[in-house]
Amino acid sequence: MSYEVLRGFVESTAKEFGIPGAAVGVWRDGREVYACHGVTSVDNPLPVDERTLFVLGSVTKPWTATALMRLVGDGRVELDAPVRRYVPELVLSDEQAAAEITVSQLLNHTAGLDWRLSVETGEGDDALAAYVAKMAESELIASPGARASYSQMGYNLAGRIIENVTGLTYEQAVGSLLLEPLGLSDSVFAPADAMTRRFAVGHNLGEDGTLTVVRQWKDTRANNPGGGGVSSVADQLRWARFHLGDGRAESGERVLPAELLLRQQEPTVELRGSSLADAFGIGWFLRDVDGVRTVGHGGSVNGQFVDLLMVPERNFAVVTASNAGPDAGLAFNQAVVRWVLETYLGVVEREPEPLPYDEVRAREVVGSYANELMTLTIATDGAELTMACDIKPEIRAATNTELPPDLPPARLGLLPGDEDEYIVTSGGLQGQRGFFNRDDSGTVAGADLAGRLFTRVRA
Structure with a gap:
């Protein structure tokens, strides 16, 4: 597939979704190809290229997991230890x-910890330690090992393990354990390290419908292990090649034993009704697409989205980054990844077909659901179900951090079977899947969306 065809699709899709800037990289047949579009910022525009820095969001989690696995390989950490x-x-x-x-x-993600902890602990070297101290204020959502539920909090705690074991800050440790030996020269954490390079900023739609620059560039320092990495598409392809390999850097240096690298890509817990994955590995989402096993992770911050997907049996990887929210960047990335898989590998992703509207089943799930940070409101007009996903007003009021706008309500369809699964069929979360939880009496008591648990607070 030629560069021109990839570039044409990226450009047309970015324009369709109103993306100011995007970068896409593909690794195939031992070579890499890039297609970039648009600008880093609508206010201070520079052309996006393959070395433009984007905030990775949760695509940072595989960094944290792999750094810990290196400590496991060195005999300094045991995975089954408390x-x-x-x-x-x-x-x-x-x-x-x-x-x-x-x-x-x-x-x-089976520790029983909630999704996020809404605290601000500064930008000093003690930020992560202070965050962990604040975890005493958060209620667990389940007993350890009882269920899988995606947790930023858990990965931040994992980052504190790295700090205590190495005696370094999390950022210094990941640099010495991974970024430096792998030659990831475009990968940093601190805004001060990014500002001397070309970097993208996030954008959201203003009240007048025009794109405005997001002033909060990335999350707080305590969230670095779960979502604070900054990198380029070129570096992310190099990172993917490492995970498609045998644990050696391109220089030949042994970074991770091959068996530990492969262990990261093996299922540890299956997921039910999730668009994230069929199972969690160690730091990776594992998913079968059209009979082919994929390994990857997605990430988002305010107005920026990144997706990395590998197909190990084909020695193939795709990474895409975009800078528009609250929903356009996600939709763009999904469209690009699906097109690349189909065009390059003949792998077609198909979404399940929802059932016709059922008033009885609809009435069972209507209500409000909440977790530490957000609420889900599921409603019906007698003809269809809708879902609204909003940041809690008290969270917005309690922070000076610029938060993304809420998404408008989207349509929701229930799926066949007796697993209470559903799929979002419109809007920025289109294609996202989840399921409803029932208590011992059979009453719907919670909703899972994108691997995150929301407890029912009102019918």
Whole structure:
């Protein structure tokens, strides 16, 4: 497939979704090809290229997991050990859980920790330690090991393990363990390290419908292990080539034993009704697409979106980055990844078909659901179900951080079977899948969306 065909699709799709700037990279047949479009910022525009820096969001999590796996390979960390062996200062609302949570449960999202912790602990070297101290204020959503639920909090705690074991800050440790030996020269954490390079800023739609620059460029320092990395598409393809390899850097240096690298790509816990993945590995989302196994991760911050997907059996990878929200960048990335898989590999992703509207089933799920940060409101007009996903007003009021706007309500369709699964069929979350949880009496008590649990607070 020629560069011109890829570039043409990227440009036309970016224009369709109103993306100011995007970068796409593909690794295939031992070579890489890039297609870039648009500008870094509508206010201070520079052309986007393959070395333009984007905020990775949760695509940082594989960095954290792989850094910990390097410490495992060096005999400095044990995956099945309790977290308190390495973070003795850990205090949670449930003392038994605090004592039982293991390192591996942090890395495969089964620790029982909530999605996020809405606290601000500054930008100093003690930011992560202060964040962990604040975790005592958060209630667990499940007993350790009882279920999988995607957790930024868990990965930030994993970052604290890295700090305590190495005696370095998280950022210094990841630099020395991974970024430097792998030659990821475009990959940084601190805004001060990015500002001397070409970097993209996020954009959201203003009230008048025009794109405006997001002033909050990235999340707080304490969230670096779960979502604070900054990198280019070129570096992300190099990172993908490492994970498609045998644990050696391109220089030949052994960074990770091959068996540990491959272990990261093996299922540790299956997921039910999730668009994230069929299973979590160690730091990776694992998903079968049209009979082909894929390994990857997606990430978002305010007005920026990144997706990385690998197909190990084909020695293939695609990475895409875009700078428009709250929903356009996600839709753009999904469209590009699907097109690339179909065009280059003949792999076609198909969404499940929802059932016709059923009033009885609809009435069972209507209500409000919430987690630490957000609310889901599921409603019906008697003809269809809708879902609104909003940041809690009290969260907006309690922070000076610029938060993304709420998405408008989208249509929701229930799926066949007796698993209470659903799919979002319109809007910025189109294609996202989830399921409803029932209590012992059979009443719907919660909703999972994109791997995150929302507890029902009102019918």
